Amino acid sequence: MLTAQNLHCVRGGRRLFENLSFAVPSATLLRVSGANGAGKTSLLRMLCGLLLPSGGDVLWRDVPIRQQREAYWRELRYIGHLAGIKDEFTAAENLIFAAALSGVNITASIARAALEQLGLARFAHIPVRMLSQGQRRRVALARLALPDTTAALWVLDEPLAALDNDAADCVISLIDARLAAGAVVVMTSHQPFTVAAELRSITIPV
Amino acid sequence: MSLWTLIVQRDLRIAWRRRSDALSSLFFFIIVVSLFPLGVGPEPGTLRLMASGVLWVAALLATLLSLGRLFAADHLDGTLEQMLLAEEPLWLVVAAKVCAHWLTSGLPLVLLSPLMGLQFGLQAEEIAVLTGALLLGTPVLSLIGAIGAALTVGLRAGSVLLALLVLPLYIPVLVFGAAASGAHASGLAVTPHFSILGALLLASIALAPWTAALALRISME
């Protein structure tokens, strides 16, 4: 499903990685590991099409993503370091907007149900600026709990960071469910975790 | 509800919640316009002559001031990144944001210009020409400004750089916009100026969102 052909990345004059190739079949989790600053985030952004590779190509369903653009992004959900939520709006409104960006129309009740899974039921309707950093992270991750049939690829950058145990377990179970549905998940995480589905791992050398 | 209305609605609500930003660029416009009579002297003749030039330059600067709002906040909290991954083409998202920006910055300037025109002793007809030209011109300022804002998103001294990039590109709009009132004052027909402003508007609508989207993808790398 997701293949990388000798990816080449230069950031700020530094050569982060070269000739990086891998293939991830469906229902598989790819764990990207490497020291801080090795280029994990750059690789993830490259897989999303946010960062243009200096060389090589990223393919989705054997077609370069540069040619698919919006068709590819309809199937992609990316959660990066930044939460991607607006302080002025409530958690539910943020989820509705985020889903709409990917072409999924949801109602406030669906959004609240997703927030409940992340233990944020009581905070669904207060502006996000009132929430703590950990809670804001959970609002961002609540996107993964939305009923989302079009998502076939999840790219998650440190999803388990700043989460307490039950929130982390909840995220892992969401990932398991999505893998079972045949999706591909690419993820970085410093915390250990286990998933039921097949797990592959690549390490970016420093 | 289409993504377009969703984004316009979202940006308008943010602008409403952060009213002070929009109001400050409006007050900036009023203050800059009111400074000129103090600087040049209250003599009605000269004031009438330079009214359109002053209002247009003030409109340029006020738009410039408010362009930072277009992408900066979304860049900081990560929503801009998500918009780059939307299933709708990015230029559509950018066009919606520019539309919301114009509604909160350009349009108020247009609605305010008659009041400012009175301050310069303009007659009703002259005010109509000036306001009409501003109505056609301010969207172009927002559209071209979006390209500059997209190029400078995330940069340290972004706002100064933005002015440097965008002001030269504003010159055609300034020339034809201010000249519309000039032509009217000397009894010439105003239609050629309005048609050129209209042409600039159509060209900007066609090209600016796409270019700003390209610039955004580059800046967000």
Next chain:
Amino acid sequence: MSAINWFKYSSPHSFYPLAGRMVPWFLGAAALFGITGLYVAFFVAPTDFQQGESYRIIFIHVPAAWMSMFIYLVMAGWAGAGLVFNTRLSGMMARALAPTGAMFTFLALWTGALWGKPTWGTWWVWDARLTSELILLFLYIGFLSLTAAIEDDRRADRAGAVLALVGVVNIPIIYFSVVWWNTLHQGASVSLKSAPKMATTMLLGMLLLAVAFWLYSLAAAMLRVRSIIREREPRAAAED
């Protein structure tokens, strides 16, 4: 985002020594053309019955103006190629040309002012071409400051490329609006069109100096692109 993403062979590594070898030739030819041009300008061209000797300034004013415009177009061309083909060298070439182009724009304005003073009694004439030249200088300054403000070289090149392309689309529009604006306020200023009729010797002198300036710009661009390559890809430069 860019249409094609293949790795062109004109990589910086192979271009670096080539640029080095070309510089002496360009400089030599530039000096040759320059000297013959100056000779024509001062010793062949007759005195102008109207303006006396001050008209000789056009022998560098016009070539400088031509170069300022020409370099911007070449810069936008390289920038566009860099965006479409995603090649590193094109972006470097655009960055290498920009300072020389800005210099020629400044020289065009400087010599224009010095020519204006004896001819029309004022240092600055709001003539259409001089005004567009001034705006072109702003475009150059915009390009230079944008590319300087972005740390990541590749991103700076591509952002600069977008600005150069937007600039090149706007130049005719700006020129048209300034010419139109100038004719509107014709009473206020005398336009450059009243320059003396182009005697063949004058045209020859100008062309010679224009070629000299062009060769000079090539040499400067080659040298600057080498320093950019050294700065960005020391490996490519070292194995010369």
Next chain:
Amino acid sequence: MQWGSWAEFWAMGGYGLYVWGSFAVTLVCMAGEMTSLVLNERAAQTRNGEQA
């Protein structure tokens, strides 16, 4: 050769200041830019010992 003498040449029919002012500044700018580029080139070559 229409210049009677060198003095007349430098006077440039009374416009010497303007003519030589523009030519001099042009020469200074171009020479300045070229020398700075060549110096940069020389410095690089001495650094890694390659020939020009």
